[in-house]
Amino acid sequence: MPENVIPVTRFRQANPVLGEGLALPLFDSLGSTVAYTFHGFIILKGSMSSSTTNGPVSTRILIALKKRVPADHWSTWFEHIQFEQIQFENNKLVEGSSATQIKTIQVKVPSTLHSSFLQQRYMSLFEEVLTDEFAVGTPCDISFQVASAAASGISKASPSEELLALNQNLNFDNFITGPSNQLAHAAAQAVADNPGGSYNPFFLHGSVGLGKTHLLQAVAHHLRDTGVKDVITISCASFTNEFISALSSGRIDQFRSRYRRAGALLIDDIQFLCDKERTQEEFFHTFNEIYNQERQVFLTSDAPPSEISGLSERLVSRFRLGLVVQMDPPDLETRMAIIRRKAQQRGFQLPLEVVEVVAHRIRDNIRELEGAVLRIESMSRHENLEINTETVTHTINELMGETSSRIDLRKIESLICEEFMVSSLDLHSPRRTRSIVLPRQVCMYLGRRHTDCSLGEIGQYFGGRDHSTVLHSIDKIRQSILIDSTLQRSVEMVEERLRRI
Numbered sequence: 001m002p003e004n005v006i007p008v009t010r011f012r013q014a015n016p017v018l019g020e021g022l023a024l025p026l027f028d029s030l031g032s033t034v035a036y037t038f039h040g041f042i043i044l045k046g047s048m049s050s051s052t053t054n055g056p057v058s059t060r061i062l063i064a065l066k067k068r069v070p071a072d073h074w075s076t077w078f079e080h081i082q083f084e085q086i087q088f089e090n091n092k093l094v095e096g097s098s099a100t101q102i103k104t105i106q107v108k109v110p111s112t113l114h115s116s117f118l119q120q121r122y123m124s125l126f127e128e129v130l131t132d133e134f135a136v137g138t139p140c141d142i143s144f145q146v147a148s149a150a151a152s153g154i155s156k157a158s159p160s161e162e163l164l165a166l167n168q169n170l171n172f173d174n175f176i177t178g179p180s181n182q183l184a185h186a187a188a189q190a191v192a193d194n195p196g197g198s199y200n201p202f203f204l205h206g207s208v209g210l211g212k213t214h215l216l217q218a219v220a221h222h223l224r225d226t227g228v229k230d231v232i233t234i235s236c237a238s239f240t241n242e243f244i245s246a247l248s249s250g251r252i253d254q255f256r257s258r259y260r261r262a263g264a265l266l267i268d269d270i271q272f273l274c275d276k277e278r279t280q281e282e283f284f285h286t287f288n289e290i291y292n293q294e295r296q297v298f299l300t301s302d303a304p305p306s307e308i309s310g311l312s313e314r315l316v317s318r319f320r321l322g323l324v325v326q327m328d329p330p331d332l333e334t335r336m337a338i339i340r341r342k343a344q345q346r347g348f349q350l351p352l353e354v355v356e357v358v359a360h361r362i363r364d365n366i367r368e369l370e371g372a373v374l375r376i377e378s379m380s381r382h383e384n385l386e387i388n389t390e391t392v393t394h395t396i397n398e399l400m401g402e403t404s405s406r407i408d409l410r411k412i413e414s415l416i417c418e419e420f421m422v423s424s425l426d427l428h429s430p431r432r433t434r435s436i437v438l439p440r441q442v443c444m445y446l447g448r449r450h451t452d453c454s455l456g457e458i459g460q461y462f463g464g465r466d467h468s469t470v471l472h473s474i475d476k477i478r479q480s481i482l483i484d485s486t487l488q489r490s491v492e493m494v495e496e497r498l499r500r501i
Contacts, residue, residue, distance in 0.1 A: 057083070058083040061083055061133065065129055068129070069125070077114060077117060077118060077122075081108065083106070083107060083108070084106045086104070104140065104143070106143050106145055107145070108144075108145050109145070111248065112146050115146055116248075118144065123142070127140065166220055169345070170213070171218045172188075172189060172192075172218045172221075172222065175211065175214055175218060176334060176337045177334075178334030180210075180327065181327050181330065184206075187204075187325055188216075188218060188219050191219055191296060192218070192219045195228060195263075195295070196264075196296045199322045199323035201296075201297035201299060201319060202298045202299070202322055202325075203325070204216070204298070204299070204327065205300065205324070206302070206328065207365075209366050210366060211327060211366055216300050219298055230261060231263055232259065232265050234266070235268045235269055235272075236269045237272050239259075240279050242255065243255060247278075259286045260285075260286055262295065264296040264297075265297050266297075266299075267298070268300050269300060269302070271303060271308050273308075274308055275309075284314060287318055288318075297322075299319065326482070331449055335363070336355050336356065338369055339358050339372075346374070346377050348380070350373075350376070350387065354387055354392050357389050358372050358373075362396075363449075371399065372396055375396075379391065379392075407450045407451055409447050412447055412450065413427060415497055416442055420438070420439035422436060427439065427443060427463075428463045440462055440473070441473035441476055442487075442494075444470050445473060445474050445478065446491070446495065447461075454467075
């Protein structure tokens with residue numbers, strides 16, 4: 001193995017919590033940096049030129065391809081290809097500055113779909129890489145061969161070997177709960193403890209970066225750890241790609257056997273089924289088979305079933321058979337807890353005032369919170385900058401862009417008056433009719449979610465009410481939007497307008 005090729009498993013074994021995340025600071029201390037990770041290996045920069053030249057030819061080709069192929073295409077079309085039957089000029093390595101000249105090479109692919117796609121879209125890239133890396137002077141004979149079922153592992157693959165690789169960090173212990181996700185967390189825990197019984201199907205929806213995939217993978221971990229066999233965890237895009245591949249290669253029976261015998265089926269981003277009639281038909285029958293056998297189905301989406309355009313009515317009705325739960329953006333306290341936990345997992349501490357700066361700036365996306373923590377760590381360890389409110393504010397501005405105009409209670413009040421057709425005087429008055437109380441409570445709810453104001457400050461603004469009244473109003477709206485779709489839509493519309501401020 002070349003010196004600059006290091007198994008990822010070495011880092012996972014060294015620290016199963018941080019995994020290959022330890023690589024960056026470790027390599028920095030050794031004077032090396034990470035170039036890529038692929039096929040289970042970490043490739044280092046630095047001595048890349050000499051090491052890869054003397055390394056396996058297939059490794060050199062993969063590294064060169066990795067540099068030029070978009071990430072989404074790499075994972076779908078290149079992840080499982082192999083290079084075989086490489087014949088060199090005069091059947092030997094040609095010495096010299098150009099290293100090796102290749103005469104013929106065979107690309108082994110998992111399916112005919114891969115073969116057709118790669119030849120149509122990437123044949124010129126294969127030729128370009130071989131020319132650049134091996135100084136091929138004459139045309140090189142590139143052929144494609146579909147691997148046998150046994151060789152590709154398709155017919156023997158266990159359904160417990162997820163196409164959506166499970167992240168060991170995405171478990172229940174590492175999930176921070178708060179008012180915005182408490183119901184989702186409790187329901188996911190119930191599904192994990194009683195698969196097929198408590199809530200089946202379980203449909204979890206919400207905006208990007210709120211923790212849907214975290215809960216899905218946490219359930220998958222728990223099911224596997226408690227002995228549930230044949231747990232399949234997969235993205236909807238991968239399910240669709242595998243279905244198309246099975247159709248084109250005549251392996252539809254194996255495909256159906258794999259999925260319809262699953263002990264539990266967990267699919268991420270099910271909204272990608274929209275407008276795919278054949279895939280929807282196949283998934284409909286797969287769903288029925290698993291559901292009728294009282295095995296668990298867990299689906300995530302960015303929208304509730306009824307709002308996924310291009311989804312058949314019969315699938316919508318089945319998705320609503322069990323429990324449908326929405327995840328909301330985390331409140332301030334939850335965001336602060338997430339930031340502190342992410343920093344602890346990275347091995348450093350953040351001052352409280354810095355945590356508050358980040359939490360106030362990033363409100364709607366947990367992935368962005370994690371990205372901010374990583375950027376702060378890099379700022380401290382690699383730029384030798386002190387972690388304080390000034391440096392962190394500057395760093396977050398670089399990451400997110402300059403802060404737009406601040407959301408305040410007046411802006412919230414103005415939007416609520418428009419949405420509920422009430423006046424500002426009504427909201428500040430002591431009147432307690434429902435037509436006034438409801439929009440006032442929504443103002444308090446949104447004020448807590450989108451401003452830095454304390455409960456007391458919010459109450460003082462809306463007619464001098466005490467903090468217990470504000471707290472009651474927040475809890476009231478939080479519960480009401482779960483059962484009142486009209487109120488939920490009104491709140492979401494106001495929040496969308498707030499985000500554009």
